Amino acid sequence: MTEKTSHDSGDAAGAPVILSNEPGSFAWGVLAKRHPALIQQVRDAFPYGRQQHEALDALLDEITNGVIEPLAPGEHDRERWADWGQEHFGRSWYDVPFLWAESYFYRRLLGAVGYFGTGPWRGVDPFAPFKRAELRGEAVEEELRALDALASVPADERAAALLHASLWGNRADLGFRVSAGEPAAGDAAVSALVADDSALLWQLLPVGGSSTVAVVADNAGRELIPDLILIDHLIEQRHAEQVVLHLKPYPYYVSDAMTADVVDCLRRLIEAPGEASRIGGRLWKAMAAGSLEIRTHPFFCAPLPYEEMPEGLRREFESATLTILKGDLNYRRLVGDQLWDATAPFADLTAYFPRGVAALRTLKSDVIVGLEQGTLDALERSGAAAWRTSGTHALIQVRR
Numbered sequence: 001m002t003e004k005t006s007h008d009s010g011d012a013a014g015a016p017v018i019l020s021n022e023p024g025s026f027a028w029g030v031l032a033k034r035h036p037a038l039i040q041q042v043r044d045a046f047p048y049g050r051q052q053h054e055a056l057d058a059l060l061d062e063i064t065n066g067v068i069e070p071l072a073p074g075e076h077d078r079e080r081w082a083d084w085g086q087e088h089f090g091r092s093w094y095d096v097p098f099l100w101a102e103s104y105f106y107r108r109l110l111g112a113v114g115y116f117g118t119g120p121w122r123g124v125d126p127f128a129p130f131k132r133a134e135l136r137g138e139a140v141e142e143e144l145r146a147l148d149a150l151a152s153v154p155a156d157e158r159a160a161a162l163l164h165a166s167l168w169g170n171r172a173d174l175g176f177r178v179s180a181g182e183p184a185a186g187d188a189a190v191s192a193l194v195a196d197d198s199a200l201l202w203q204l205l206p207v208g209g210s211s212t213v214a215v216v217a218d219n220a221g222r223e224l225i226p227d228l229i230l231i232d233h234l235i236e237q238r239h240a241e242q243v244v245l246h247l248k249p250y251p252y253y254v255s256d257a258m259t260a261d262v263v264d265c266l267r268r269l270i271e272a273p274g275e276a277s278r279i280g281g282r283l284w285k286a287m288a289a290g291s292l293e294i295r296t297h298p299f300f301c302a303p304l305p306y307e308e309m310p311e312g313l314r315r316e317f318e319s320a321t322l323t324i325l326k327g328d329l330n331y332r333r334l335v336g337d338q339l340w341d342a343t344a345p346f347a348d349l350t351a352y353f354p355r356g357v358a359a360l361r362t363l364k365s366d367v368i369v370g371l372e373q374g375t376l377d378a379l380e381r382s383g384a385a386a387w388r389t390s391g392t393h394a395l396i397q398v399r400r
Contacts, residue, residue, distance in 0.1 A: 015338040021094040026389045042126045055112035063093050099337040103303035125251045134221035135268045144276035151275045166230040167360045167394050169223035197398035201358050204322050205239040211321035213240040218327025220261035232279045242291050249296040306333050307352050318354035328364040335369050346370030347399045358398040362391045370397050
């Protein structure tokens with residue numbers, strides 16, 4: 001399941017890099033079950049032609065029975081992936097780093113459906129139907145209605161609720177209800193936190209402090225809406241003078257957010273009644289005024305840890321008072337997709353990151369650091385064997 005590596009910011013021996021070759025492991029399940037199922041879902045979502053169906057068949061056969069093949073000659077990013085994958089081509093998908101295998105799978109899936117080609121499917125997001133279906137759901141309607149009650153509570157309580165909403169993503173209603181008179185839901189959200197540095201996060205963003213906040217988005221749809229609502233709060237309550245929202249340049253990991261997804265979410269907010277519409281309108285104007293800016297970078301779709309970020313992106317993060325990294329994939333890239341000791345200090349493993357950094361993440365993979373020993377012991381005793389991967393626990397970790 002693992003191979004040894006080193007980490008400049010970690011202990012001298014490093015920690016094993018996660019592979020996918022242990023049957024029954026979380027990583028193995030993603031490659032053996034989730035990826036084949038996703039190929040079928042994408043196939044069913046669009047009326048693709050014979051060329052796309054044949055390419056999807058070939059990709060399914062390769063990930064199931066074959067070895068990793070390089071991109072075809074003429075692909076726009078062939079040289080980049082040749083550099084990233086020179087040690088992995090010709091090997092089983094299960095025997096290379098899990099992070100690399102996942103990332104390359106999504107690149108190959110886009111190639112199979114013609115996303116980067118010159119034909120009629122160029123630029124058509126194969127995951128768009130899944131993202132948009134979430135926005136039309138009753139759950140989103142209910143969560144947006146909850147904003148009306150939240151608007152009248154004190155700013156510090158509202159801030160805590162919106163931070164939890166952004167943290168939990170598709171369980172965002174837990175966060176909204178923290179300040180809406182439903183303590184049971186709030187208690188559930190708090191007790192599931194395995195680390196909570198939220199007090200430090202707010203200390204780093206004092207009201208009127210002329211701060212710039214970078215937010216590196218994770219998922220679109222129902223999870224992006226609470227991120228945008230939190231961004232509105234940061235600007236409206238003067239915790240930030242400017243927020244820069246970093247997005248993926250092309251479809252990635254099914255639901256990752258791109259510019260089109262931000263536009264869809266803003267329209268969904270504006271079309272809603274009450275406070276949700278007012279928030280959407282403010283965000284729309286904030287983009288025109290420059291207090292909210294969206295950016296993207298090819299590195300956000302790279303199979304590499306943030307420690308290897310290019311200098312230009314490093315300078316962008318260095319200019320921010322605080323960078324907030326959303327979601328599980330960003331966390332894996334932030335600390336390294338390795339089997340660290342769960343009590344390894346978060347601050348040590350992120351020491352390379354320019355200026356302050358915060359991770360808001362529900363636990364959906366094996367990687368975790370920065371836990372107190374007592375917390376880890378309690379989790380291990382709880383009998384919930386999948387607490388690392390089930391999405392039932394979350395963390396807010398911050399390094400100055």
